[in-house]
Every structure is written in structure tokens, then in C-alpha cells.
Amino acid sequence: MRFKLRQMEVFRAVMLTGSMNGAAKLLFVSQPAISRLIAHTELSLGLQLFERDKGKLTPTPEAHRLFQEVGPLFEEALRIDELARDLAERPEGALTLCSSPSLALNFVPPVIAQYLELYPNVRLKYHTTLLADMAHELLGRKAELAISVLPIDHPNLVVEPLATGEMVCILPQGHPLASQPAVGLAELAQHRLILYSRNIPFGQLVAAAFQRANVSWTSAVDIVRAELACALVRVGAGVAIVDQFSVGEQGWPGVVTRPLRESIPLSLSLVRSRFERPSRQVQRFMRLIKEHARTGPALAGRPRAAQCILP
Structure with missing residues (x-):
């Protein structure tokens, strides 16, 4: 492997900070060490990654192209690192959720509060995502479960109707x-x-x-x-x-x-990857949110407008 993981890490740090000194601070190493590793990387790859002019670094087109590929790789590496820490520190595990932005304001938070009360040792990660990005989030393992406010159709996703509004x-x-x-x-x-x-x-x-x-x-x-x-x-x-x-x-x-x-x-759905068996944490959350859809308080505008459509 000519482009080693450590070289990618240093290259990414330089691209993010715009300088060797900035990368050194980001990675807690010396500036000369960063400079040496970048020079060695350029030599081993046979590519000029940066143009140097009076102490300023300008990424080459090749550097920009590489950076586009290195970014997702490090996002995945960080996800794996978080998983390893969760396994070591939290025997109960973790749960990663995403939802349509509109559901994050009122519908999902009470369920999260109830879940944390019942399972305080589980680390819960929650973010919002647009409908167009939901499949990527789930199939890319950035989320285990999604709650969508609009229908989603994808051959590699399992979609369960939740409620109507x-x-x-x-x-x-x-x-x-x-x-x-x-x-x-x-x-x-x-x-x-x-x-x-x-x-x-x-x-x-x-x-x-x-x-x-x-x-x-x-x-x-x-x-x-x-x-x-x-x-x-x-x-x-x-x-x-x-x-x-x-x-x-x-x-x-x-x-x-x-x-x-x-x-x-509107039709709410629970969405997950077809390739992943739902974890115990996912199953617990699904039970709670289904119950919330059945018995939760009426929403503004029309009493009980959000009706559960599960058996």
C-alpha cells in the first residue's frame, strides 16, 4: 500500500487546516514531522500534492481529488473508533438514530427522553437528515434507524408504516x-x-x-x-x-x-437497512415509538390527527 493510513491522516489534516503548522497542532506533533511526512508521501506516490510559495501551501488538483476520497474514509474510521469505545465503555451498547427535521421538533424528543429513562446506560446519537440522504445514512451505517415523515422507496431498505398526519x-x-x-x-x-x-x-x-x-x-x-x-x-x-x-x-x-x-x-415510517438485523437497542426504541404513535397526545390543529396505522 503506497498511500498509508498515517499518510492519509496527515494529508487530510493539512488540507483541513491549510498549513503544515495547523496540521501539526491538530495532530499534536511537531511541524517538521508533518513536513517530512508530506514530502515522503509525495515522493512515494510520485505526485506533487502542494505547491509551495514563500511559506504558503496551495493544494494541487491531484490533492483536491485525493481529499474527496480520503474524507469519507476517515469518517468511517471515526465511526469504527466510536464503536470500539462504546463496546469498551458501555456494555449496553449504543443507538444511532436519524429522522426528518420536522419530527425532531416535537414527535421524536419525548420518545428519546423515555428511552433514556428506561435505558440510561445506552449511548444515544441522534441527528436529522433529509429524505434524499436517508438511504445513504442507513446503508452507510451512519444510522441504524430512521423515522421519516414522507414515504421512502428503496429496494435495500425495510420500511414500516408508523402513523399518519x-x-x-x-x-x-x-x-x-x-x-x-x-x-x-x-x-x-x-x-x-x-x-x-x-x-x-x-x-x-x-x-x-x-x-x-x-x-x-x-x-x-x-x-x-x-x-x-x-x-x-x-x-x-x-x-x-x-x-x-x-x-x-x-x-x-x-x-x-x-x-x-x-x-x-403525511405518512410516517420507520426505516432501516435490509442488510442489518435490528439490534436490541433498535428493537427497544421501535417499540417505544410505536407506542407513542398509538397513545401520544393530540397534535395542534386537529385532535388525534396523527393516527397510528400499525396493528
């Missing part, structure tokens, strides 16, 4: 439409609209609903996260359509939530 409209407190029990798309279209961008799945769902209802609409503000819409609605910037899971049971101060007359349904 819907889009809702949010209005500033005191808005004329807030006095109604439900609001139609045609009524919303008469006001300044804050909507999900049509570049993301939520935005495509909302656009399709307007088209089905034969309602013309124009978005005044495009957003990609529901909390941005809530913040804008609260200060009177407009009215919005968001997923009910982002609003949650309590809603936002100064914001009124109402169901839409034209339903825009």
Missing part, C-alpha cells in the same frame, strides 16, 4: 381566518403566503394540493424549515402551510393552527 395552516393571532374551524386553500391564497420551496418534497405536496383544488397561488416567501414559517407568521409576515409535526401539540406563541379543508396527508 397532515399539513396544517398557521395564522397570526387575531387573523380573520383564525375564527374559522378549518381553512380552505382558496381562502389562504387571498393572503400573503409563506410556503415550503417547491424544490423539496413538502413544497411539491403543497403545490400539488393547490393544483388539485384548481386554486392559483403565489408564494411571497419560500422556506425549507417549518420553524422559519412559524417565526414569520408570528410577526405578521403572512400565513403559512406547514406539517403538523413541526407545530406540535403546544403550537407557537402568537400563532394559531387550523386544519385545511383540502387534506394534504
